[in-house]
Amino acid sequence: MTRIGIVGAGAAAAAAASTLEETPAETEITVLEKSRGLCGRAATRRRDDVVYDYGANYVKSDDERVVELLTETLDSEGLVDVTDPVWTFDSDGTVSEGDDRDGHKWTYRQGLTQIAKRLFARTDATIHRETRIKTIVRSDGAVDGSGDAGRRGDAGRHGDADGVWHLEDADGTRWGPFDVLLLNPPAPQTADLLRSAEWDADACDDLADAVDEVPFRTIWTAIFHYPFELERPYYALVNTDKAHEVGWIGREECKPGHVPDGESLLVVQANHEWSVDRYDEPAAENRERLADLTADLMGDERLREPGWADQQGWRYALPEDGVAADPLRRAEREGLYCLGDWVAGESRLHAALRNGLEIGERIGQESGVDG
Ligand SMILES: Cc1cc2nc3c(=O)[nH]c(=O)nc-3n(C[C@H](O)[C@H](O)[C@H](O)COP(=O)(O)OP(=O)(O)OC[C@H]3O[C@@H](n4cnc5c(N)ncnc54)[C@H](O)[C@@H]3O)c2cc1C
Structure with a gap:
């Protein structure tokens, strides 16, 4: 069982979750979304008729x-x-x-929110709405500090196979452990998460710097x-x-x-x-x-x-631009994947969806999720 945590329920995250669900190996997907709705910037409201x-x-x-x-x-x-x-x-x-x-x-x-709704409906993902993630924590998988010690996933093809991820939300609730973590918020919000991360690695600083440079x-x-x-x-x-x-x-x-x-x-x-x-x-x-x-x-x-x-x-x-590829790839080797229109380098919904599909496939290939 590979435990996958996803921050944000935008179109890219929904496409990735749907792709991961198609892999033959078992996955447990948890989505943490700060707002009440799904599909992020592809947003729909109803009033009267x-x-x-x-x-x-x-x-x-x-x-x-x-x-x-x-x-x-x-x-x-x-x-x-x-x-x-x-x-x-x-x-x-x-x-x-x-x-x-x-x-x-x-x-x-x-409305457009149907895209994420229909994609998530194809999965068994558990979606927690109104859950704003504040901090990312990287820890040794053997003692992860959550009482889940020893419950390891199969993410054996990552560079640091023993590491696991946790997330902490604005109410102080701790989520995880996750073998693989996906970050879908717009670049400035992802950069904030990385800056506050308890992840003592050059890969983290390099990624935060690269993500910070994406103008919106x-x-x-x-x-x-x-x-x-x-x-x-x-x-x-x-x-x-x-x-x-x-x-x-x-x-x-x-x-x-x-x-x-x-x-x-x-x-x-x-x-x-x-x-x-x-x-x-x-x-x-x-x-x-x-x-x-x-x-x-x-x-x-x-x-x-x-x-x-x-x-x-x-x-x-x-x-207005994409993000440098090298820091993304280094983080991916630790099981952390960024996804969205700013990763695709095009401010369009179809680009976000395409990126989500590709990230889902890559996780399948690189993390052993594909069995
Ligand atoms: C006004 C406007 C008009 C646009 N017009 C078009 C258009 O006509 N055609 C087109 O193709 N594209 C358009 N776009 C762009 C399109 O909406 C985006 O490219 C696409 O929706 C991006 O999807 P995404 O999955 O990358 O990210 P997002 O949709 O941004 O999803 C990220 C999710 O992460 C959540 N999140 C953020 N921070 C946290 C946190 N700390 N904890 C938990 N969750 C968090 C957010 O609430 C959101 O649900 C427009 C965008 C805007 C804003």
Whole structure:
């Protein structure tokens, strides 16, 4: 039995867990997730009869393995394509046709969180929500300090076969021991975990330094609901010169099953600079400013006064770069694996999923999980 601990229940973690479950050897997977929901930055909320994806907007069909995963491996019931195009606007607010991207823009009628829900549903993983991990502890497997001494896993192909991992959450509860540990939080949060780790090894410092260097963009998102329909020839507007305070406006009513007829819901993402400047300002003020900008961009005065509104600050929204490979590989030899879009080096949901699939396979090959 190989005991696997996973910090974070994002798309990459779900894909890795699902892959590990397919290995012939026995695994015991424990997932510790700080929030109430699954799927991390691919996030969905429901209010009244409206469903809205307020993090990632959709998953693209840019990766063959992910396409196979979504259309064949997982139940594709409720998988919907956003077929309306994406138009553009510039810093002056001039809207232009075009910039339609190739391929599918998929979500589910019930929202993008279905991806992690369906992946985890294929596993026997135990998922503990609202459990924020604060510290990682590496210890000698023979005496691991938890009363579990001697309960060793089969992770015999790692460099330090006797070591085990424990995790400590914000309430002081200790989790583990684990033979293999997966870290899925965005790079800055993973770096914090590594900095506070009780793991006395050069590999830990090298990894923390490398992870710390991955830059992330911030997005402050407003959600505006209107009790009327908006007729527009596009699904979304994207700012191409990156010089407008708004980066993106998406119309959730273009996603089948998301918005009842006769209503509209806009997801408005501010650009990085605006989001950083206004991150801690009162939410109502931020929403008001973004509603005004939206009304100006879409040329409709009614949009200044939404029926109801919501918001989410994404401090760590999109990685701008990947992480150096060597420190990752050194840590993997000790049974610690990082995974996510920032490991893939692409700030996209399909990249996170692909990375999770690959990490799951690599653990199978390197740790003896494959028997
Ligand atoms: C506003 C926004 C818009 C986006 N738009 C798109 C888009 O249109 N298309 C696209 O392809 N991608 C988009 N993305 C990017 C996409 O959401 C990500 O690439 C993808 O979801 C990353 O998945 P992940 O598994 O790497 O990490 P995450 O989804 O970040 O998962 C990490 C998990 O770890 C948890 N966690 C963090 N710290 C701890 C801790 N200490 N203890 C326990 N759990 C912890 C988090 O709660 C989270 O559930 C967007 C992202 C944002 C924020």
